Amino acid sequence: MKHFKHMTGPYILWSAAFIVIPFLLIILYAFTDGGLSLMDASFSLDSFQEIIDPLYVTVFSRSFQVGLITTALCFLLGYPMAYMITKFDEKVQPILILFTTIPMWINLLLRTYAWISILSDNGIFNMLLGKLGLAPVSIMYTGISVNIGLVCNFLPFMILPIYTSLSKMDPALLEAAYDLGANKLQAFTRVVFKYSLPGVLNGVILTFLMAISAFVIPKLLGGGQYTLLGNLIENQFISVGNWNFGSAISFILAVVILFTISFLKRIDPDDED
Amino acid sequence: MKKLSTSKIFYCIYIGIIFAFFYLPIAVTMFFSFNSSKSLTHFTGFSMRWYVNLISDNEIMAAVSVSISIAIFATIIATILGTITSIGLSKCKKIVRELLLNVNNVPIMNPEIVTAIGFMILFSSLRISKGYMTMLLAHIAFCTPYVITSVYPKVKTLDPNLVDAALDLGATPFQALYKVLLPMLKEGIFAGALLAFTMSFDDFVISYFVTGNGVSNISIIVYNMTKRTNPTINALSTIVISIIFLTMLVVKIVPYIVRKRRKETLHEKIS
Numbered sequence: 001m002k003h004f005k006h007m008t009g010p011y012i013l014w015s016a017a018f019i020v021i022p023f024l025l026i027i028l029y030a031f032t033d034g035g036l037s038l039m040d041a042s043f044s045l046d047s048f049q050e051i052i053d054p055l056y057v058t059v060f061s062r063s064f065q066v067g068l069i070t071t072a073l074c075f076l077l078g079y080p081m082a083y084m085i086t087k088f089d090e091k092v093q094p095i096l097i098l099f100t101t102i103p104m105w106i107n108l109l110l111r112t113y114a115w116i117s118i119l120s121d122n123g124i125f126n127m128l129l130g131k132l133g134l135a136p137v138s139i140m141y142t143g144i145s146v147n148i149g150l151v152c153n154f155l156p157f158m159i160l161p162i163y164t165s166l167s168k169m170d171p172a173l174l175e176a177a178y179d180l181g182a183n184k185l186q187a188f189t190r191v192v193f194k195y196s197l198p199g200v201l202n203g204v205i206l207t208f209l210m211a212i213s214a215f216v217i218p219k220l221l222g223g224g225q226y227t228l229l230g231n232l233i234e235n236q237f238i239s240v241g242n243w244n245f246g247s248a249i250s251f252i253l254a255v256v257i258l259f260t261i262s263f264l265k266r267i268d269p270d271d272e273d
Numbered sequence: 274m275k276k277l278s279t280s281k282i283f284y285c286i287y288i289g290i291i292f293a294f295f296y297l298p299i300a301v302t303m304f305f306s307f308n309s310s311k312s313l314t315h316f317t318g319f320s321m322r323w324y325v326n327l328i329s330d331n332e333i334m335a336a337v338s339v340s341i342s343i344a345i346f347a348t349i350i351a352t353i354l355g356t357i358t359s360i361g362l363s364k365c366k367k368i369v370r371e372l373l374l375n376v377n378n379v380p381i382m383n384p385e386i387v388t389a390i391g392f393m394i395l396f397s398s399l400r401i402s403k404g405y406m407t408m409l410l411a412h413i414a415f416c417t418p419y420v421i422t423s424v425y426p427k428v429k430t431l432d433p434n435l436v437d438a439a440l441d442l443g444a445t446p447f448q449a450l451y452k453v454l455l456p457m458l459k460e461g462i463f464a465g466a467l468l469a470f471t472m473s474f475d476d477f478v479i480s481y482f483v484t485g486n487g488v489s490n491i492s493i494i495v496y497n498m499t500k501r502t503n504p505t506i507n508a509l510s511t512i513v514i515s516i517i518f519l520t521m522l523v524v525k526i527v528p529y530i531v532r533k534r535r536k537e538t539l540h541e542k543i544s
Contacts, residue, residue, distance in 0.1 A: 004436070004450070007361030008373060011354060011417070015376050018414035022391030023379065025398060081291050084284040094529075096288065102521050103295045107475040109495040110510045114298035116499060117305070117313040124301060127314045152294060213384030216477055220499055230386045237390055237482070247394075250387045261382045 026254070029247035047248035056232070063229040066143070067212040070150040074207045077151070078158035079200070083192075085159075086166045097163065100156050112149055112220045119145050119221070141223035149217040154210055158203035165199030166192070205264055209257050229253060299514055306507035313504070323508040333494055333509060339405070340490040344474040347412035352466045354413070355420025359461075360454060362421075363428045374425075377418045388415060389482035396483060403485030411483045412473045419472060420465035427461030467524060471517065 030048075034041025050056065085096045103111065118124045119140045126136040139145050169192065177187040215230030222228075227235070229249060236246030305313050309320035327333060362370050380388050392411045396403055431454070439449035455462070477492035484493065491513065498506050 004360050004446070005364045007357045008365050008369065009361070011358035011361075011421075012369075012373060014354065014414070014417070015373065018392070018395070018410070019376050019379055022388075022395045025394045026387070026391055029394065077291065080287060084288055087281075087284060098521075098525050099292060099295075102518060105471050105475075105521055106299070106514055106517050107477075107492060107495075107510075109477050109492040110302070110514060111299060113495055113499055113506060113510065114302040118298055118301060122314065124314050152298070155291070155295075209384075213386060215386050216496070220496075230384070233386055233390065237393065243394070246390065250390055254383050254387045257384060258379070258382055 023254075026247045026250055029243050030251040031248075033244055044244075047244045050245055051248065051252075059227050059229060059232050062227070063212045066146065066150070066214075066218075066228060067208045069147055070154060070211040071204055071208040073147065073151045074155050074158040075200070075204060078155050078203065079162055079196075081155075082159045082162035082166055082196075082199075085163055093167070097160070100159050100163075103152075104156050108153065108216060109220075111153065112217055115145070115149050115152070115221060116140070119148065140221070141225055143222075143226065145221040146218050146226055149221040150211050150214060153214075153217060154207045157206050157210065161202040161206070162196055162199040165196040169195045202264065205260060209260060213253055213257065299510075302507050303511040303514070306504060306511045308504060311504060313507075323504040326505045327508045327512075330505060332489075333505065336489045336491050336494040337509075339408075339488060340474055340492075343405075343409050343412055343490065344470050346409055347416050347473045348466050348470040350413045351416035351420050351469045352462060355417045355465055355469075356424050356455075356458065356462055358417075359421050359424040359428045359458075360450070362425055363431075363433070374421075377421050380415050380418050381422065385478040386482075389479040392479065393482040403483055404488045407483045407485070408480055408488060408490070411479050412476065415476075415479055416469035416473055419468045420462075423465035423468060424458060424461040427458050431457060474517075 028041075031043060031045070032041035033044035033046050051060070081100075085093055085100075088096060116123075120126075121136065121138055121140060123140070125139065129136055139148075173191055173195070174187055177191045182190065212228070213230050214228060215234060218226050218228045219231055219234075233246050233249050233253075236242045236249070240246075305316070306323055307319050307321070308316050309318040309322065358373075362373065389411075392407075392414070393403075396407045401407055435453055435457075436449050439453045440446065444452065475492065476490070477496060480490050481493055481496065484490075489497070491509065495506055495509070
């Protein structure tokens with residue numbers, strides 16, 4: 001029985017080297033001020049004080065705003081989608097879910113690249129507007145293009161958990177509600193929506209967390225003008241070379257996200273672990 | 274009954290619009306990869322010139338081979354490491370198990386960019402020069418947790434007495450592993466390997482931060498080329514997306530058909 005016990009050995013070493021130590025290094029850089037070399041580093045909270053700079057506060061609030069807008073749009077588009085899928089035949093549902101999942105497997109860069117040729121100033125969208133006799137609009141490199149890209153990318157992550165919750169609901173519950181005199185709206189708000197709440201909570205938090213830490217989509221669809229938290233971190237590491245400040249932002253982002261998800265896992269009855 | 278069907282039509286239209294939102298941009302990219310001119314808005318005629326360009330472009334072909342070889346190596350190593358860890362996890366002390374599973378969850382939950390800079394700082398502080406090897410190590414490191422999350426739940430469902438039975442019947446521990454455990458975990462291992470392969474093949478953020486010395490994968494090449502319109506990328510995109518799309522369809526639909534066939538033959542046998 002004890003034969004396989006030691007099979008975790010290699011991964012204990014591996015995860016120490018590639019998960020624990022990198023995380024400790026980020027913390028180390030976040031709380032010191034020695035620049036790139038750790039030799040003459042000493043404890044300091046300068047990096048965290050730097051965040052109060054209005055320039056960076058703007059980035060934080062913009063990321064928060066983008067996160068809220070993306071999450072709201074994903075919810076408004078995704079909830080009806082998940083609900084409608086459950087209304088189809090049980091043989092059709094897996095196919096609809098498969099087509100919702102496939103985009104998640106396709107290279108993000110290629111999907112985002114596809115949006116560029118549609119939304120750019122002389123792209124297909126403006127060409128269609130021109131054919132309809134309308135004036136061209138400048139969408140590319142604005143908040144709109146970033147939000148379109150984010151919603152397109154994160155919508156499946158909203159649809160799937162809501163669908164999972166809804167499909168577990170016993171249809172008899174709905175009949176019971178009608179029998180007890182509920183009208184359609186009441187049956188929906190008091191029975192269906194309540195039943196789907198765990199999925200909604202999962203979808204909303206996941207989408208929000210992914211949107212505030214997004215990095216590729218704001219970079220490609222927002223140009224250089226649209227800096228979010230992810231882009232700020234990249235700048236600090238690739239162009240500016242201020243690892244202390246970059247680590248401090250990463251640390252805050254990681255702590256917020258890890259705590260939120262573990263909180264979510266604790267209250268989620270769908271999760272067996 | 275009439276009312277039901279009108280709402281069904283509305284549902285179909287809505288679902289169609291959402292799918293169009295997902296797939297139209299991709300379809301447009303594919304369509305213009307066959308354009309004879311450089312334009313991404315006017316189709317001037319069918320041509321394969323961008324595919325010819327793609328094959329003769331050494332930079333892109335090098336990136337394709339980096340993406341494929343890293344995905345293959347990372348998948349093999351991550352699948353082996355993840356599988357033996359999952360089996361070991363079910364037998365080790367509870368405290369070790371909980372700790373390791375929690376640590377294992379960190380890269381899955383953490384934003385990719387934080388994981389990426391963690392690797393970048395690690396390699397820099399060890400003074401390892403960045404390139405193919407660092408990219409491979411990073412890919413193994415972020416793929417293994419996903420293998421564990423798909424194999425470990427399967428290990429948990431196994432009867433713990435299975436291995437004992439095999440050992441009592443004279444199997445060596447290696448035989449018990451190879452002939453009893455692995456066949457029962459087949460599905461989970463396959464799902465984990467598939468996840469690892471696509472995660473590695475599609476990765477951008479982590480590769481971008483840990484690469485160096487001119488080593489690029491497909492995502493990095495696309496990232497560097499988005500500044501100007503380049504139909505060669507459309508051609509590359511068409512090939513990559515078609516492969517992933519077909520793989521997903523085959524992987525998801527074949528087991529469904531096989532199951533259906535089995536059921537049918539079973540019914541035939543019964544009747």
